[in-house]
Amino acid sequence: MHLSNRNTSQWQKIDSDHHLHPFTDYKDLNNTGSKIIVSAKGTYVTDSENNKLLDMMAGLWCVNIGYGRKELSEVAKQQMDLLPYYNSFFKTATTPSVELSRILSDITPKGINKFFYGSSGSESNDTLVRLVRRYWDILGKKNKKTFISRTYAYHGSTMASASLGGMQAMHGQGDLPLPGFVHVTPPYYYKFGKNMSESEFCNYAVSEVEKKINEIGPDNIAAFIGEPIQGAGGVIIPPPNYWQLIQKLCKKYEILLCVDEVICGFGRTGEWFGSQFYNIEPDIITFAKGITSGYLPLSGIGISDQVSNIIIDRGGEFYHGYTYSGHPVPCAVAIENIRILKEEKIIENVKNNIAPYLQKRMKEFENHPLVGEVRGQGLLVGVELVKNKKQKEFFEPTGKVGNICRDHCMNNNLIMRAVRDGMMCSPPLTITKEDIDICIDRFSKALDLTAKDVNKLTI
Ligand code: PXG
Numbered sequence: 001m002h003l004s005n006r007n008t009s010q011w012q013k014i015d016s017d018h019h020l021h022p023f024t025d026y027k028d029l030n031n032t033g034s035k036i037i038v039s040a041k042g043t044y045v046t047d048s049e050n051n052k053l054l055d056m057m058a059g060l061w062c063v064n065i066g067y068g069r070k071e072l073s074e075v076a077k078q079q080m081d082l083l084p085y086y087n088s089f090f091k092t093a094t095t096p097s098v099e100l101s102r103i104l105s106d107i108t109p110k111g112i113n114k115f116f117y118g119s120s121g122s123e124s125n126d127t128l129v130r131l132v133r134r135y136w137d138i139l140g141k142k143n144k145k146t147f148i149s150r151t152y153a154y155h156g157s158t159m160a161s162a163s164l165g166g167m168q169a170m171h172g173q174g175d176l177p178l179p180g181f182v183h184v185t186p187p188y189y190y191k192f193g194k195n196m197s198e199s200e201f202c203n204y205a206v207s208e209v210e211k212k213i214n215e216i217g218p219d220n221i222a223a224f225i226g227e228p229i230q231g232a233g234g235v236i237i238p239p240p241n242y243w244q245l246i247q248k249l250c251k252k253y254e255i256l257l258c259v260d261e262v263i264c265g266f267g268r269t270g271e272w273f274g275s276q277f278y279n280i281e282p283d284i285i286t287f288a289k290g291i292t293s294g295y296l297p298l299s300g301i302g303i304s305d306q307v308s309n310i311i312i313d314r315g316g317e318f319y320h321g322y323t324y325s326g327h328p329v330p331c332a333v334a335i336e337n338i339r340i341l342k343e344e345k346i347i348e349n350v351k352n353n354i355a356p357y358l359q360k361r362m363k364e365f366e367n368h369p370l371v372g373e374v375r376g377q378g379l380l381v382g383v384e385l386v387k388n389k390k391q392k393e394f395f396e397p398t399g400k401v402g403n404i405c406r407d408h409c410m411n412n413n414l415i416m417r418a419v420r421d422g423m424m425c426s427p428p429l430t431i432t433k434e435d436i437d438i439c440i441d442r443f444s445k446a447l448d449l450t451a452k453d454v455n456k457l458t459i
Helices: 008-018 026-032 070-082 095-107 121-138 159-164 198-216 242-253 305-314 328-343 346-367 400-411 433-456
Strands: 037-041 044-047 052-055 112-118 146-150 181-184 221-226 256-260 284-287 299-304 371-377 380-385 417-419 422-425
Touching (some): 052 433, 121 159, 121 256, 121 305, 181 198, 242 256, 380 400
Parallel strands (some): 146 221
Antiparallel strands (some): 037 044, 112 299, 371 380
């Protein structure tokens, strides 16, 4: 199928006439027109004007092995030719979903050995909500229903996953959160640390969770959920001891520890999963994105033996599932993707080589007058742009400067994501040092242009 018979403005016209994009102000987009992406290779995507853009976001935090790996398209074709679809509802299974489950039980955190599939992170977080509530019901603890999450968490866009998330703007549309979802201060030291030391702030953030547990009553709390490192919320790196303390709290109050590995999973932190990076053993994880490097939609939830034993032995039928649960084609692609991650030692290379280099180079921007903080871990980086570095004064209104910087990046053939007034990176795990140098060069130009614009603005 060749769709190259139209020029850019023709594509843009059809796009604005008929296509509604996710998270988009439609009127605004229709004024400017979409950038039409037509192909990609390695760490670069090419648009319909033949610009080659360095993709420091790996698509949307997902193309972990980089673009253009033929092994994945070949496996997908082979599987489509052999068996393009079959379900797992009525005592049937397909070989890729079975094999993938075996492989996942080897690489996921200790104790997690059962897997249930969906097609998106949002779906798997919905599955998580249903499964956790079911778990406590089976145990006769029918009041344990409430989920504790954090402000700026992103867990998806469906009703339940957006309720789990802590995005105020999303809650403002559609009467969210649903009942049974509460949010506490995130471990975001730069913004909320005031004049505490980092470890004092860590204790404070954890004490907020404990306060919330006691306010609602431990008998009413089902689970705590968090991303190991909050991604879409602005690459929020928790203080070193945070997750250990949260795990302790969950044990103390008999609350399930749920970890959303949708971004951190499959190597982003330099370990297979963020839970391993922080040395915690969650009861439940969810994952998506990097499992297929984004080549096909696939997500899942991984369940510890302790939880799955109850669901299996005492639960009877679990009335939950999707047409595409365990779809054979994305499962086959996931198996191949994991093989490549393993055989090419991509995650080890992130940990020992590429992540330290990216972090070191990005840290140089802390000398820039616009930059309040550069924080990162593995191949995640957040660069906080501020009005006043000394006083940690943020821009008002929030988001304007971030968008200006994002546009300057784009005009310099660099894709970064603006979150509020921070600039985020989450590149393919296969990025080279040469490409990191190119990123530094382009981002430096974009920052200088942004600073010039900021001087012109009266904000
Ligand atoms: N959990 C986390 C941690 C995520 O980052 C989801 C769940 C939901 O996954 P799906 O596949 O339903 O989108 C995500 C998704 C952004 C952005 O702007 C981030 C995501 C999705 C869309 C936009 O940074 N992450």
